[in-house]
Amino acid sequence: MPSSAQLQPVLDRIDADFDNSLERLFALLRIKSISADPAFAPDCKAAADHLAKDIATLGFATDVRSTAGHPAIVAKSNGKANGGERPHVLFYGHYDVQPVDPLNLWHRPPFEPVVTDHADGRKIIVARGAEDDKGQLMTFVEACRAWKSVSGSLPVDVTIVIEGEEEIGSKNFVPFLEANKQELAADFALVCDTGMWDPNTPAITTSLRGLVYEEVKIKAANRDLHSGVFGGAARNPIRVLTYILGSLFDENGHITIPGFYDGVKDLPPDILAQWKQLNLTPETFLKPIGLSIPAGETDRLLIEQVSSRPTCDINGIVGGYTGEGSKTVIPAEASAKISFRLVQGQEPDKIRKAFRDYVTERLPADCTGEFGEHSSAPAIALDWNMKALAAAKRALTDEWGKEALLIASGASIPIVADFKRTLGLDTVLVGFGLDDDNIHSPNEKYDLKSFHKGIRSWARILAALADAPR
């Protein structure tokens, strides 16, 4: 019997059980699993324990595994029921979330999830992690729950692996993959950490930008100085830092680091033509965030700027006196966090070195630069002809009643490259996020519809994967 024949009762079950699904998501959202801040390490552990316990209720053999950082979860369905003929998928998600600052901009406490109304009437779940990635990963978990509860087993064999350091570069998770290759063997990977095209149009992401994230600290005098005594003669590291960072872009928005664009290719004409059809406008994309004019390379389409072109952003800067009032200080040091989104053809190590050289060459006398590395991941382009991808596309189209698009994402999901390199797996990226989800920002949300139809989508995808020609 094809799995699709069993699908309707599974979907009905999802609808009937949806309030409970939501309560299970809320329980996870209440845990403050901020991976970047060591103060929240116990909360990360609590999130791993909680989630493992939840997944174990599906009958999965579930383990919380310690790493050198926050723990990971490995859960395996009691698979290979058909003697290994069924597809075996590796599902990936992450339970860690971004820091919540600036806290004063949240309308509600970030770890007290609620369902509320969006300005335009959409029902939304609001909490840190509501989308990224707790809400998204729970769509898959809840889809598995419905299948198990209705048919007693899953249409395909499933290994679930959940990490706790995605937001800080997965430094300890990649060695974990290496060390557990055999246990994590599968036919391909599924990741739920991407978005839809719009609230009604599902999408599969087939290319992702890479990421190089650097920290630079400029040091000058051996202590903070009084600008009345030393102002004019003492090197000011904030001045040096702003001078260097202020020259990273030319007047057309191009990045000025020598060699930065080496290897970057223009889009094939047919893809560019398709993208023009999608007609991504400032009105739809920028207006909701209070902006009107694309700030990137002036010779590129908006959709290119945010998905197929490499970029640079200064993500943080600090130096000197930043409290209330004034202080006439020349600080001893100033620092910044800078990240680069990379595309196909750019090598992370070369970009990192080019940036460091760029800074170092511009340091004036008496200044030193210290560099720190936060992330390093190449861009990804998936094989558009993967059979699993075609099956997922069909399932998504059925659920949403609208042709699922194959899209490029401007974001980075470094784990996709790691799956290929360490486990030899291709990945299908399906997610239900929206551009206005405020991920990494105050008031993060996930549409209630994304959560509900996301669960239904995965239920359909599991069936479609089972029935697809191998």
Place this chain on the structure above:
Amino acid sequence: MPSSAQLQPVLDRIDADFDNSLERLFALLRIKSISADPAFAPDCKAAADHLAKDIATLGFATDVRSTAGHPAIVAKSNGKANGGERPHVLFYGHYDVQPVDPLNLWHRPPFEPVVTDHADGRKIIVARGAEDDKGQLMTFVEACRAWKSVSGSLPVDVTIVIEGEEEIGSKNFVPFLEANKQELAADFALVCDTGMWDPNTPAITTSLRGLVYEEVKIKAANRDLHSGVFGGAARNPIRVLTYILGSLFDENGHITIPGFYDGVKDLPPDILAQWKQLNLTPETFLKPIGLSIPAGETDRLLIEQVSSRPTCDINGIVGGYTGEGSKTVIPAEASAKISFRLVQGQEPDKIRKAFRDYVTERLPADCTGEFGEHSSAPAIALDWNMKALAAAKRALTDEWGKEALLIASGASIPIVADFKRTLGLDTVLVGFGLDDDNIHSPNEKYDLKSFHKGIRSWARILAALADAPR
């Protein structure tokens, strides 16, 4: 009897009572009177009360006066004993201190004063405010105490006025001066908030740079954004801020704001020749702070850079994620604190407007700039022929056994202009600070010798002022 005839027993008394003088200073240093931070407002009040009580023990009629900010102290000796024929001086100091951050760089708690040994063997008093301005103002108070205790009265009539908002721009103190003009009438003002030329060479400061202190906040999107979703198309306010601030200086260290140097004159050739004689070298001035090359205008002497030329410093900058680790955020806003040291010929209001115009003209689409004003004071040049100045110079030369220099200071003491404007008073600036006192920095100190001989210096100056021809 000339006052100088009574001087020796007064100096002897200062020597004999020095341990007690030190203990009285320590009691003041223990009070955390940080004016910039509203959390320390009760400490500022406590410092005012404590100091008023201490001055009252000299027989001064002493009042703590509330203002719209931190309180001020007014204390009057029982003067006019000679029917108004004696000079009447207005002594000014401030009991407020700078914030202490970064606290981790202090070797000891900043409000637990100690006497310890400097690396080169000098005895030093270490605490926030040890020099600026608690240590300095107490040299005058203790000199008055010695005179009163030995001769029962002071050689001149004295009004002491101490404020609590010097470090934050004296916004409420200037209206206070206006409102109490008559009560604060005097022949001239004395201020103890400046430095010596070196640890053995006393100095009177005859010119001071002015100060314009601005805060600018650049705003772009209506919320923090994820750089994976919006990077490349969304305006990044840190990028805008570094671009604008990074262009404030040209390659020769000149400030690029149009009109900034309007009205600035070169030094007269004779003064420039004298200054060259002083031979201020990077070796002596910059090496102690870990630097080697003057960072200012390349066509100016080091001594010009720090005293007679206008400057610009970025005193603080903050935006985006500044915690541990990384966050791929494009922040909604970024801000900086910027100050300008002004010289004769520059008008604070014009400089402020020129800076704001400079920023505003460079704002790209979708960005707004918000400005805040922290301080505004013109530069000061005193009359080198003041009789009081000659008397003070003679007294200092006697005490230190070395000709007192008339010097220019790179710092700003806006109150000097306010005394002239509101009370019609010229000011004599005498102080005992040293370049390595770490004022406004961690591990602020005051040489024990500065404190001791500072008290003796004021005792001599009071006598010299009484005996000087009027």
